[in-house]
Amino acid sequence: MDTGTHLVMGITISGLTFADPTVAASTATATAVIAGVMLGSQAPDIDTVLKLRNNAVYIRHHRGITHSIPAVFIWPTLITLVLLLLLPDANVLHLWLWTFFAVALHVFVDIFNAYGTQALRPFTKKWIALGIINTFDPIIFGLNVIAIMIWAFGADPVITMSILYGTLVIYYIIRTWLHHAVKQAVQNTIPDVKDIYLSPTRYFFQYRVAANSDTHHYVARAYGRSITLLDKFKIEPLPEEELFEVAIQDENLRSFLSFSPIYRFEIRKIKNNLTEVRLIDLRYRSNNRYPFVAVAQVDEHLKVVNSYTGWIFSEEKLRSKLG
Template sequence: MDTGTHIVMGIALGGFALADPVVASNPVTMTAVISGVIIGSLAPDVDTVLKLRDNAVYIRHHRGATHSIPAVILWPILITGGLSLFFPEANLLHLWLWSFLAVFMHVFVDIFNSYGTQALRPISNRWIALGVVNTFDPIIFGAHVLALTIWAFGANPVWTMSVLYISMFIYYLVRFAVQAAIKQAVRNTIPGTDKVFVAPTMRFFHWRIAADTDRHHYVGRAYGRAINIYDKFMKKELPDNNMIQAALKDKNMAAFISFSPLYRWEINEYGNIYEVRLIDLRYRSNDYYPFVAVVHMDKDCKILNSYTGWIFSEDKLRKKLDYSHN
């Protein structure tokens, strides 16, 4: 989820923590626990700073190690240890328990969007992305803000958050049901489909779709159960030649492939420059495919420059790449 949603989720969990008699009866423990759950709700996303280095590192590692099984164990220990310096009289066991729940909930809810996490590391490096809610879901965010507002006006926080969590559980079930119905509608619309990706948007009934058959890639949108196919691409295997082999060794290209399960490729020539481009088919927006990996090389397959990330126009892509060699 986005940072704002993680923050309101952390505050809501702090309200629910008052169901714990040890927390509710001790002001110092209460303050420490509320601080701990808010910090725990944000801590796994500390790897966002990787974006300052470059996109390849960010794509490969964001929601990786910091969302792994060891991290879920380590974060609460660090949070409890740090807060104990400021709240030495707090009950450390209960501080650790609620901090652990906050960290676990952060990683758990991230599984449900289309980016996903590597939550099973080190057992498995597979990305787990269920794709039933958008990274920012206005209904989830709005429900939390409403619950926090009701709490602020004096309602019992435990009962308020209990109603919130029950509502969210039902909402997620509905989202799974809608996603399943859309996948079936895609299979009915495109005979022979062997792979279907359904990605949510901020609109409840609007979903991005990408599907594979043995011969073609299909890209479109779903509005309820109505399927609109916008693009159809012939399915082609990457050629096995020196140019492709050199491109695949580039860190930006490798990061893209590690993250994207459905893409097409292009090879273009611009004067003395050869371009290899991989295009993720899951994120079509306004007739454009913004998530790409691009490698430029010379005729000897020496890489001149490369880029991977989100680009919404060719002009911006050109600015990202160094064209001084033109």
């Protein structure tokens, strides 16, 4: 989920902690637990700072090790140790458990996005991306904000947040059912479809669709069970020529390949005796463009002279990024 949603969920979890008698009975414990929950709800996304280095590193590692199984235990331990220095009278066990809950919930809800996480590291680096909830879901965000406002006006936080999270469980069940219904509709629409990747949008019934058959890539839009085909590309085998092998060893293209499960490629000659290799993710079609790409420009000496990966919404912007 986005940072704003994790923030408001941290606040609503804070209200839920008062269901714990140990938290409710101690000011020191309550203060530490609320601080731990707020920090824990944001801690896994500390790897966002990688974007300051470059997009390749960010794409390859964001939601990676910081969302892994060991990290789910390490984050609450570190946060608990720091908070105990400031609030030594807080109950250690309850502080750790509630902080652990906040961290684990952060990772859990991220799995439901199309972006996903490497939540099963160190056992596998596979991206777990269910594609059921958009990275920013206005209903989830709105329900959390409403619950916070009701609490602010004096309502019992435990009752308020219990209703909130009960409602969210039902909402996730409904979205999961809708996801499977859309997937079934895609299977009924596209012949011999094998792999289907759904990317939910901010609109409840609308999905982006990318799929493979044995011979073609398909791109479509779904509105409920209504599927509209937008693009169809013949699947071409990856070139075995040396130029292509050089290009895909570039850091930007390797990051793209580690993240994108369905893409096509283009190779073309451009000015200054350069050859451009472009990888195009098919999951995010928007305004007749595929904005998530990786590009490498290779010279006649088989050396990559320019490369980039990330979200690009115009050719002018891409040229600017490539220098």
